[in-house]
Amino acid sequence: MQRRQLITAAAAATTSLLPLWASAQTLEKPKVTIAVGGKNLLYYLPLTIAEQLGYFKAEGLDVTIVDFAGGSKALQAVVGGSADVVSGAFEHTINMQFKGQAMRAFVLQGAAPQIVLGINPKTLPNFKGVADLKGKKIGVSAPGSSTNVMANFVLTKAGIKPSDVSFIGVGTGNGAVAAMRSGQIDAMSNLDPVITLLQRSGDLKIITDTRKTSDSEKVFGGPMPAGCLYAPQALLDKAPHTIQALTNAMVRADKWIQQAGAADIIKTVPEGFLLGDRAVYIDAFIAAKSALSPDGMIPEKGPQTAFRALASVNPKIAAAKLDLNAVYTNAFVKKANAKYPKG
Numbered sequence: 347m348q349r350r351q352l353i354t355a356a357a358a359a360t361t362s363l364l365p366l367w368a369s370a371q372t373l374e375k376p377k378v379t380i381a382v383g384g385k386n387l388l389y390y391l392p393l394t395i396a397e398q399l400g401y402f403k404a405e406g407l408d409v410t411i412v413d414f415a416g417g418s419k420a421l422q423a424v425v426g427g428s429a430d431v432v433s434g435a436f437e438h439t440i441n442m443q444f445k446g447q448a449m450r451a452f453v454l455q456g457a458a459p460q461i462v463l464g465i466n467p468k469t470l471p472n473f474k475g476v477a478d479l480k481g482k483k484i485g486v487s488a489p490g491s492s493t494n495v496m497a498n499f500v501l502t503k504a505g506i507k508p509s510d511v512s513f514i515g516v517g518t519g520n521g522a523v524a525a526m527r528s529g530q531i532d533a534m535s536n537l538d539p540v541i542t543l544l545q546r547s548g549d550l551k552i553i554t555d556t557r558k559t560s561d562s563e564k565v566f567g568g569p570m571p572a573g574c575l576y577a578p579q580a581l582l583d584k585a586p587h588t589i590q591a592l593t594n595a596m597v598r599a600d601k602w603i604q605q606a607g608a609a610d611i612i613k614t615v616p617e618g619f620l621l622g623d624r625a626v627y628i629d630a631f632i633a634a635k636s637a638l639s640p641d642g643m644i645p646e647k648g649p650q651t652a653f654r655a656l657a658s659v660n661p662k663i664a665a666a667k668l669d670l671n672a673v674y675t676n677a678f679v680k681k682a683n684a685k686y687p688k689g
Contacts, residue, residue, distance in 0.1 A: 374585035377408045378592065380575070381420035381429035384487055384518030385413040386619040388538045388634040389573045391611075392455040392599040393433045398614050399602065401595035407588070415517045416488020430581060431592065435459075435492030436571040436644070437652040439673035444663050448579035451674040453593045453682070454644045455600065456572030458562035458637035461496040462541040464550040465533045466526055476504035476553065482532035485516040485525050492572070497535035498659040499566070500554050508659060520621065526550060538630035539621055546626060557633050568651035571644050571674075572637070582675075590678050597642040597682035601689030604640050608632060642679040649673055 382390055393411065396402055402409040412429055414420045421438050423429040425447070432438070433455070442449040465473050470482070479501065486493040498508045514531055516522040522540050525531050527549050534540075534550065538557070544550035556562040562570050575596060582589050603611075608628040612620070620627045649670040657664035 372587045373406050373591060375430070375581075375588045376406060377410070378431060378588065379410045379412060379429040380431045380433050381412050381414060381423035382433040383414045383417035383420040383491060384537070385411060385433075386539075386616075386621075387518050388630055388638075389456055389460050390433055391603060391615075391631075391634070391638060392573075392596055393575075394615055394619070395602055396595040396599035398616075399599070401598045402592070405591035405595050407591050407595070409592075414488075415515060416486070416491035416493070418488050418490035418494075424578065431575055431577040433573065433575055435495070436574050436576070436648065436674070437492065437495060437656055439576050440649065440653055440656055440663075440668065440670070443668050443673055444666050448672065449576050450579050450582055450672065451571070451574040451576040451644060452582065452589055452678045453596045453642040454571055454574045454639040454679070455596065455642075456574070456637055457569070457639045457645070458559045459492065459496060459556040459570055459572040460537050460634050460637045461493055461535060461556050462537065462552055463497055463500055463533065463535045463554040464541065464545070464552045466529065466531060467548065467551050469529050469532045473551070473553075476500060477506065479504075479533055480506050480510045483512045483514055483530070485514050485522060485531035485534040485536065487518045487522070487536060488515045489513055493535040493537070495655065495659070496554075496556070497533075499655050502659050523549075523621070538634050539619070539623075539627050542630040542633065543621055543623060543626045546629070557637050559637060562637070566651050566655055568654075569645040569648045570651050570655070571648035574644065574674075579672075586678075590681060593642065593678035594682045594685060597679060598686050598689050600639050600642050601686065603635070603638055605689065641683055643676055643683075644674045644679070 417434040420432050420434050424432050436451055439449045439451050516525040522536055526534055526544055556565055608631055611631050
């Protein structure tokens with residue numbers, strides 16, 4: 347009798363594990379490496395929230411996040427095969443199609459770029475307009491990154507060629523702050539919390555701000571999708587269940603952020619993200635919250651806006667016949683929202 351009870355109990359325990367085991371089996375690639383350029387940025391806050399709150403693990407994923415100095419470096423990691431997915435700027439998918447490599451965005455983190463272009467009051471005390479940046483040194487997270495693209499776009503609109511200035515990679519943390527305060531650069535294209543920290547200390551004067559969707563649309567002339575998860579089309583084809591799991595986690599994070607207060611964010615993000623000043627980080631979060639995606643959906647007109655921004659700087663892209671429908675999909679996001687309607 348006792349032996350029969352033990353067998354029954356063991357069978358019950360095994361049965362209880364079947365759903366989890368079956369779920370894990372559906373993932374073609376349960377171990378995923380995500381490359382990101384500036385993990386501490388509010389631009390990528392949903393990625394950090396998904397990691398810190400265990401949303402990836404809840405989907406059966408074992409995710410490793412590797413941080414780089416900028417988005418272009420993160421992209422190189424995926425192209426080189428050392429990472430599977432990029433947490434980066436949407437416009438890179440268009441650039442890569444132009445270069446003959448199919449990359450596709452599948453879940454959005456940012457509804458606006460949140461990138462700010464500001465000048466150094468110490469080195470440019472008599473600054474009057476963007477034209478004054480000709481011949482100057484402009485700090486960006488990394489050459490070729492979204493901060494570089496945004497600066498190029500603003501310069502071009504003012505009649506300045508990107509080759510008329512010197513772009514310097516300064517990262518997205520304390521190094522960027524030090525470069526500005528020491529006068530190594532005359533201007534900076536960067537993101538929060540770096541921007542808010544420098545602005546509050548009087549070391550940066552903002553000239554172009556895309557931290558609000560309304561301001562971003564004025565700058566770019568339409569909805570400009572920003573931070574997202576994107577990957578080679580081959581991965582989406584081979585591992586759709588894995589991509590769906592990643593999307594589920596990110597959509598939950600997007601929705602959690604919209605319901606969170608500043609205190610919730612401070613408790614959740616790593617201490618190192620705060621750059622030694624919680625008040626600055628809170629202010630930065632409040633400024634960025636409305637620019638973060640509420641549901642992971644990529645706007646239908648977003649790819650066209652991103653294409654126009656890139657084409658304004660690169661005539662070769664302007665003349666290229668690209669399939670903008672191939673650089674994104676909302677199919678996974680729609681399923682994620684159905685699964686987690688409230689986050």
